[in-house]
Amino acid sequence: MSAADESLATRKAPFDVARIREDFPILKRLVHGKPLVYLDNSASTQKPQAVIDAMARFYADGYSNVHRGVYLLSEEATRSFEEARDKVRAFLGARETREIVFVRGTTEAINLVAHTWGRRHVGEGDEVLVSGLEHHSNIVPWQLLCEEKGGRLRVLPIDDRGELMLDRLDELLTPRTRILAVAHISNALGTVNPIRRIVEAAHRRGVKVLVDGAQAVAHHAVDVRDLGCDFYAFSGHKVYGPTGVGVLYGRAELLEAMPPYQGGGDMIRSVSFEKTTFGEIPHKFEAGTPDIGGAVVLGRAIDYVTAIGLEAIAAHETDLLARATEAIRDLPGVRLIGTAREKASVLSFVIQGIHAHDIGTVLDADGIAVRAGHLCAQPVMERFGIPATVRASFGMYNTREEIEAFARAVRKVLEMFR
Numbered sequence: 001m002s003a004a005d006e007s008l009a010t011r012k013a014p015f016d017v018a019r020i021r022e023d024f025p026i027l028k029r030l031v032h033g034k035p036l037v038y039l040d041n042s043a044s045t046q047k048p049q050a051v052i053d054a055m056a057r058f059y060a061d062g063y064s065n066v067h068r069g070v071y072l073l074s075e076e077a078t079r080s081f082e083e084a085r086d087k088v089r090a091f092l093g094a095r096e097t098r099e100i101v102f103v104r105g106t107t108e109a110i111n112l113v114a115h116t117w118g119r120r121h122v123g124e125g126d127e128v129l130v131s132g133l134e135h136h137s138n139i140v141p142w143q144l145l146c147e148e149k150g151g152r153l154r155v156l157p158i159d160d161r162g163e164l165m166l167d168r169l170d171e172l173l174t175p176r177t178r179i180l181a182v183a184h185i186s187n188a189l190g191t192v193n194p195i196r197r198i199v200e201a202a203h204r205r206g207v208k209v210l211v212d213g214a215q216a217v218a219h220h221a222v223d224v225r226d227l228g229c230d231f232y233a234f235s236g237h238k239v240y241g242p243t244g245v246g247v248l249y250g251r252a253e254l255l256e257a258m259p260p261y262q263g264g265g266d267m268i269r270s271v272s273f274e275k276t277t278f279g280e281i282p283h284k285f286e287a288g289t290p291d292i293g294g295a296v297v298l299g300r301a302i303d304y305v306t307a308i309g310l311e312a313i314a315a316h317e318t319d320l321l322a323r324a325t326e327a328i329r330d331l332p333g334v335r336l337i338g339t340a341r342e343k344a345s346v347l348s349f350v351i352q353g354i355h356a357h358d359i360g361t362v363l364d365a366d367g368i369a370v371r372a373g374h375l376c377a378q379p380v381m382e383r384f385g386i387p388a389t390v391r392a393s394f395g396m397y398n399t400r401e402e403i404e405a406f407a408r409a410v411r412k413v414l415e416m417f418r
């Protein structure tokens with residue numbers, strides 16, 4: 001066991017941000033000579049030493065391809081890979097391990113469902129319902145599907161706070177609606193959507209629900225059975241794990257009935273030139289050599305997050321969000337974008353007369369990393385009549401002092417441009 005693993009295993013203390021920060025080597029970095037203040041956690045999270053060590057250890061000690069060898073190393077790698085799948089299952093509260101498909105990330109998970117379930121169930125005149133706060137990756141795959149099949153993409157709008165207009169839901173769930181695809185938490189606005197209620201409304205009409213959990217899993221405990229959704233997608237890199245690996249959860253009976261996504265090795269039962277039969281789920285959807293190391297290390301990231309506790313993380317981030325909101329909301333010219341009653345970890349804003357990129361650049365000079373742009377959510381920008389926002393997004397290792405530094409830097413922007 002490495003020192004990082006031991007530090008994790010012995011962690012009994014209540015949430016201790018100073019202690020958590022010690023686990024993240026990158027937080028010791030200087031940026032432009034200033035301590036790094038990393039507030040772009042919605043884009044991607046930094047990695048704790050336990051995750052970095054697990055990656056090195058897997059390649060140094062336990063690596064081979066999976067599901068093929070009769071030799072010890074391959075058996076070990078296969079066991080590690082499948083154990084990681086079971087960790088994901090527990091993390092999401094799924095009933096069965098075979099309901100967990102490893103993919104590249106949220107984007108691939110959504111494309112998989114659109115290509116397989118979607119192509120089979122969405123036909124001419126059928127409808128796919130998305131919401132007005134989706135990331136492009138939960139819009140474009142459905143748009144492509146609708147274009148191909150002659151379907152229609154419909155949109156559940158958002159109000160001025162950035163909350164879904166749920167009173168429109170019943171009218172938008174028509175007899176032609178086949179699937180509703182919605183984010184658990186909005187990456188641009190931070191809105192936490194009432195997924196259970198949405199799923200109930202959809203299921204009453206026989207409509208399937210895919211939840212884009214990219215922004216949720218690092219901030220909220222998720223239980224797919226409690227939510228009742230049919231599909232749930234997330235990315236490893238947003239939950240303190242590696243890039244290149246993510247997860248699609250799908251209810252077993254749906255996955256079983258779906259055609260494969262890609263063809264290749266590892267997803268077949270038998271192949272001949274006349275006919276190929278496919279393997280069982282989830283392998284049917286995992287053609288080719290997967291990101292074995294990524295999956296194994298994602299399991300380690302889940303251990304890390306679980307040991308700290310998502311409830312404690314959520315409470316900490318809620319405090320940071322409240323402080324950051326309080327600190328900038330009344331500054332002259334500042335307009336918050338997204339003021340939903342239920343928000344998580346995201347503070348988007350604009351300042352009248354100052355371009356978002358200029359704000360981002362001034363903050364960067366002080367070592368503060370925020371996102372500036374359309375946040376891969378151009379329809380949200382259009383809804384609020386702006387080209388771009390600045391987004392500060394929080395993770396478990398951010399501190400109140402960092403929020404103060406952020407607020408000071410925003411005030412500096414105002415001084416510089418006024």
Ligand code: PMP
Binds near residue numbers: 135183186187
């Ligand atoms: N959905 C949401 C809500 C996101 O925030 C993101 C990442 N910004 C994605 C989907 C896409 O995730 P990935 O790029 O990891 O596939």
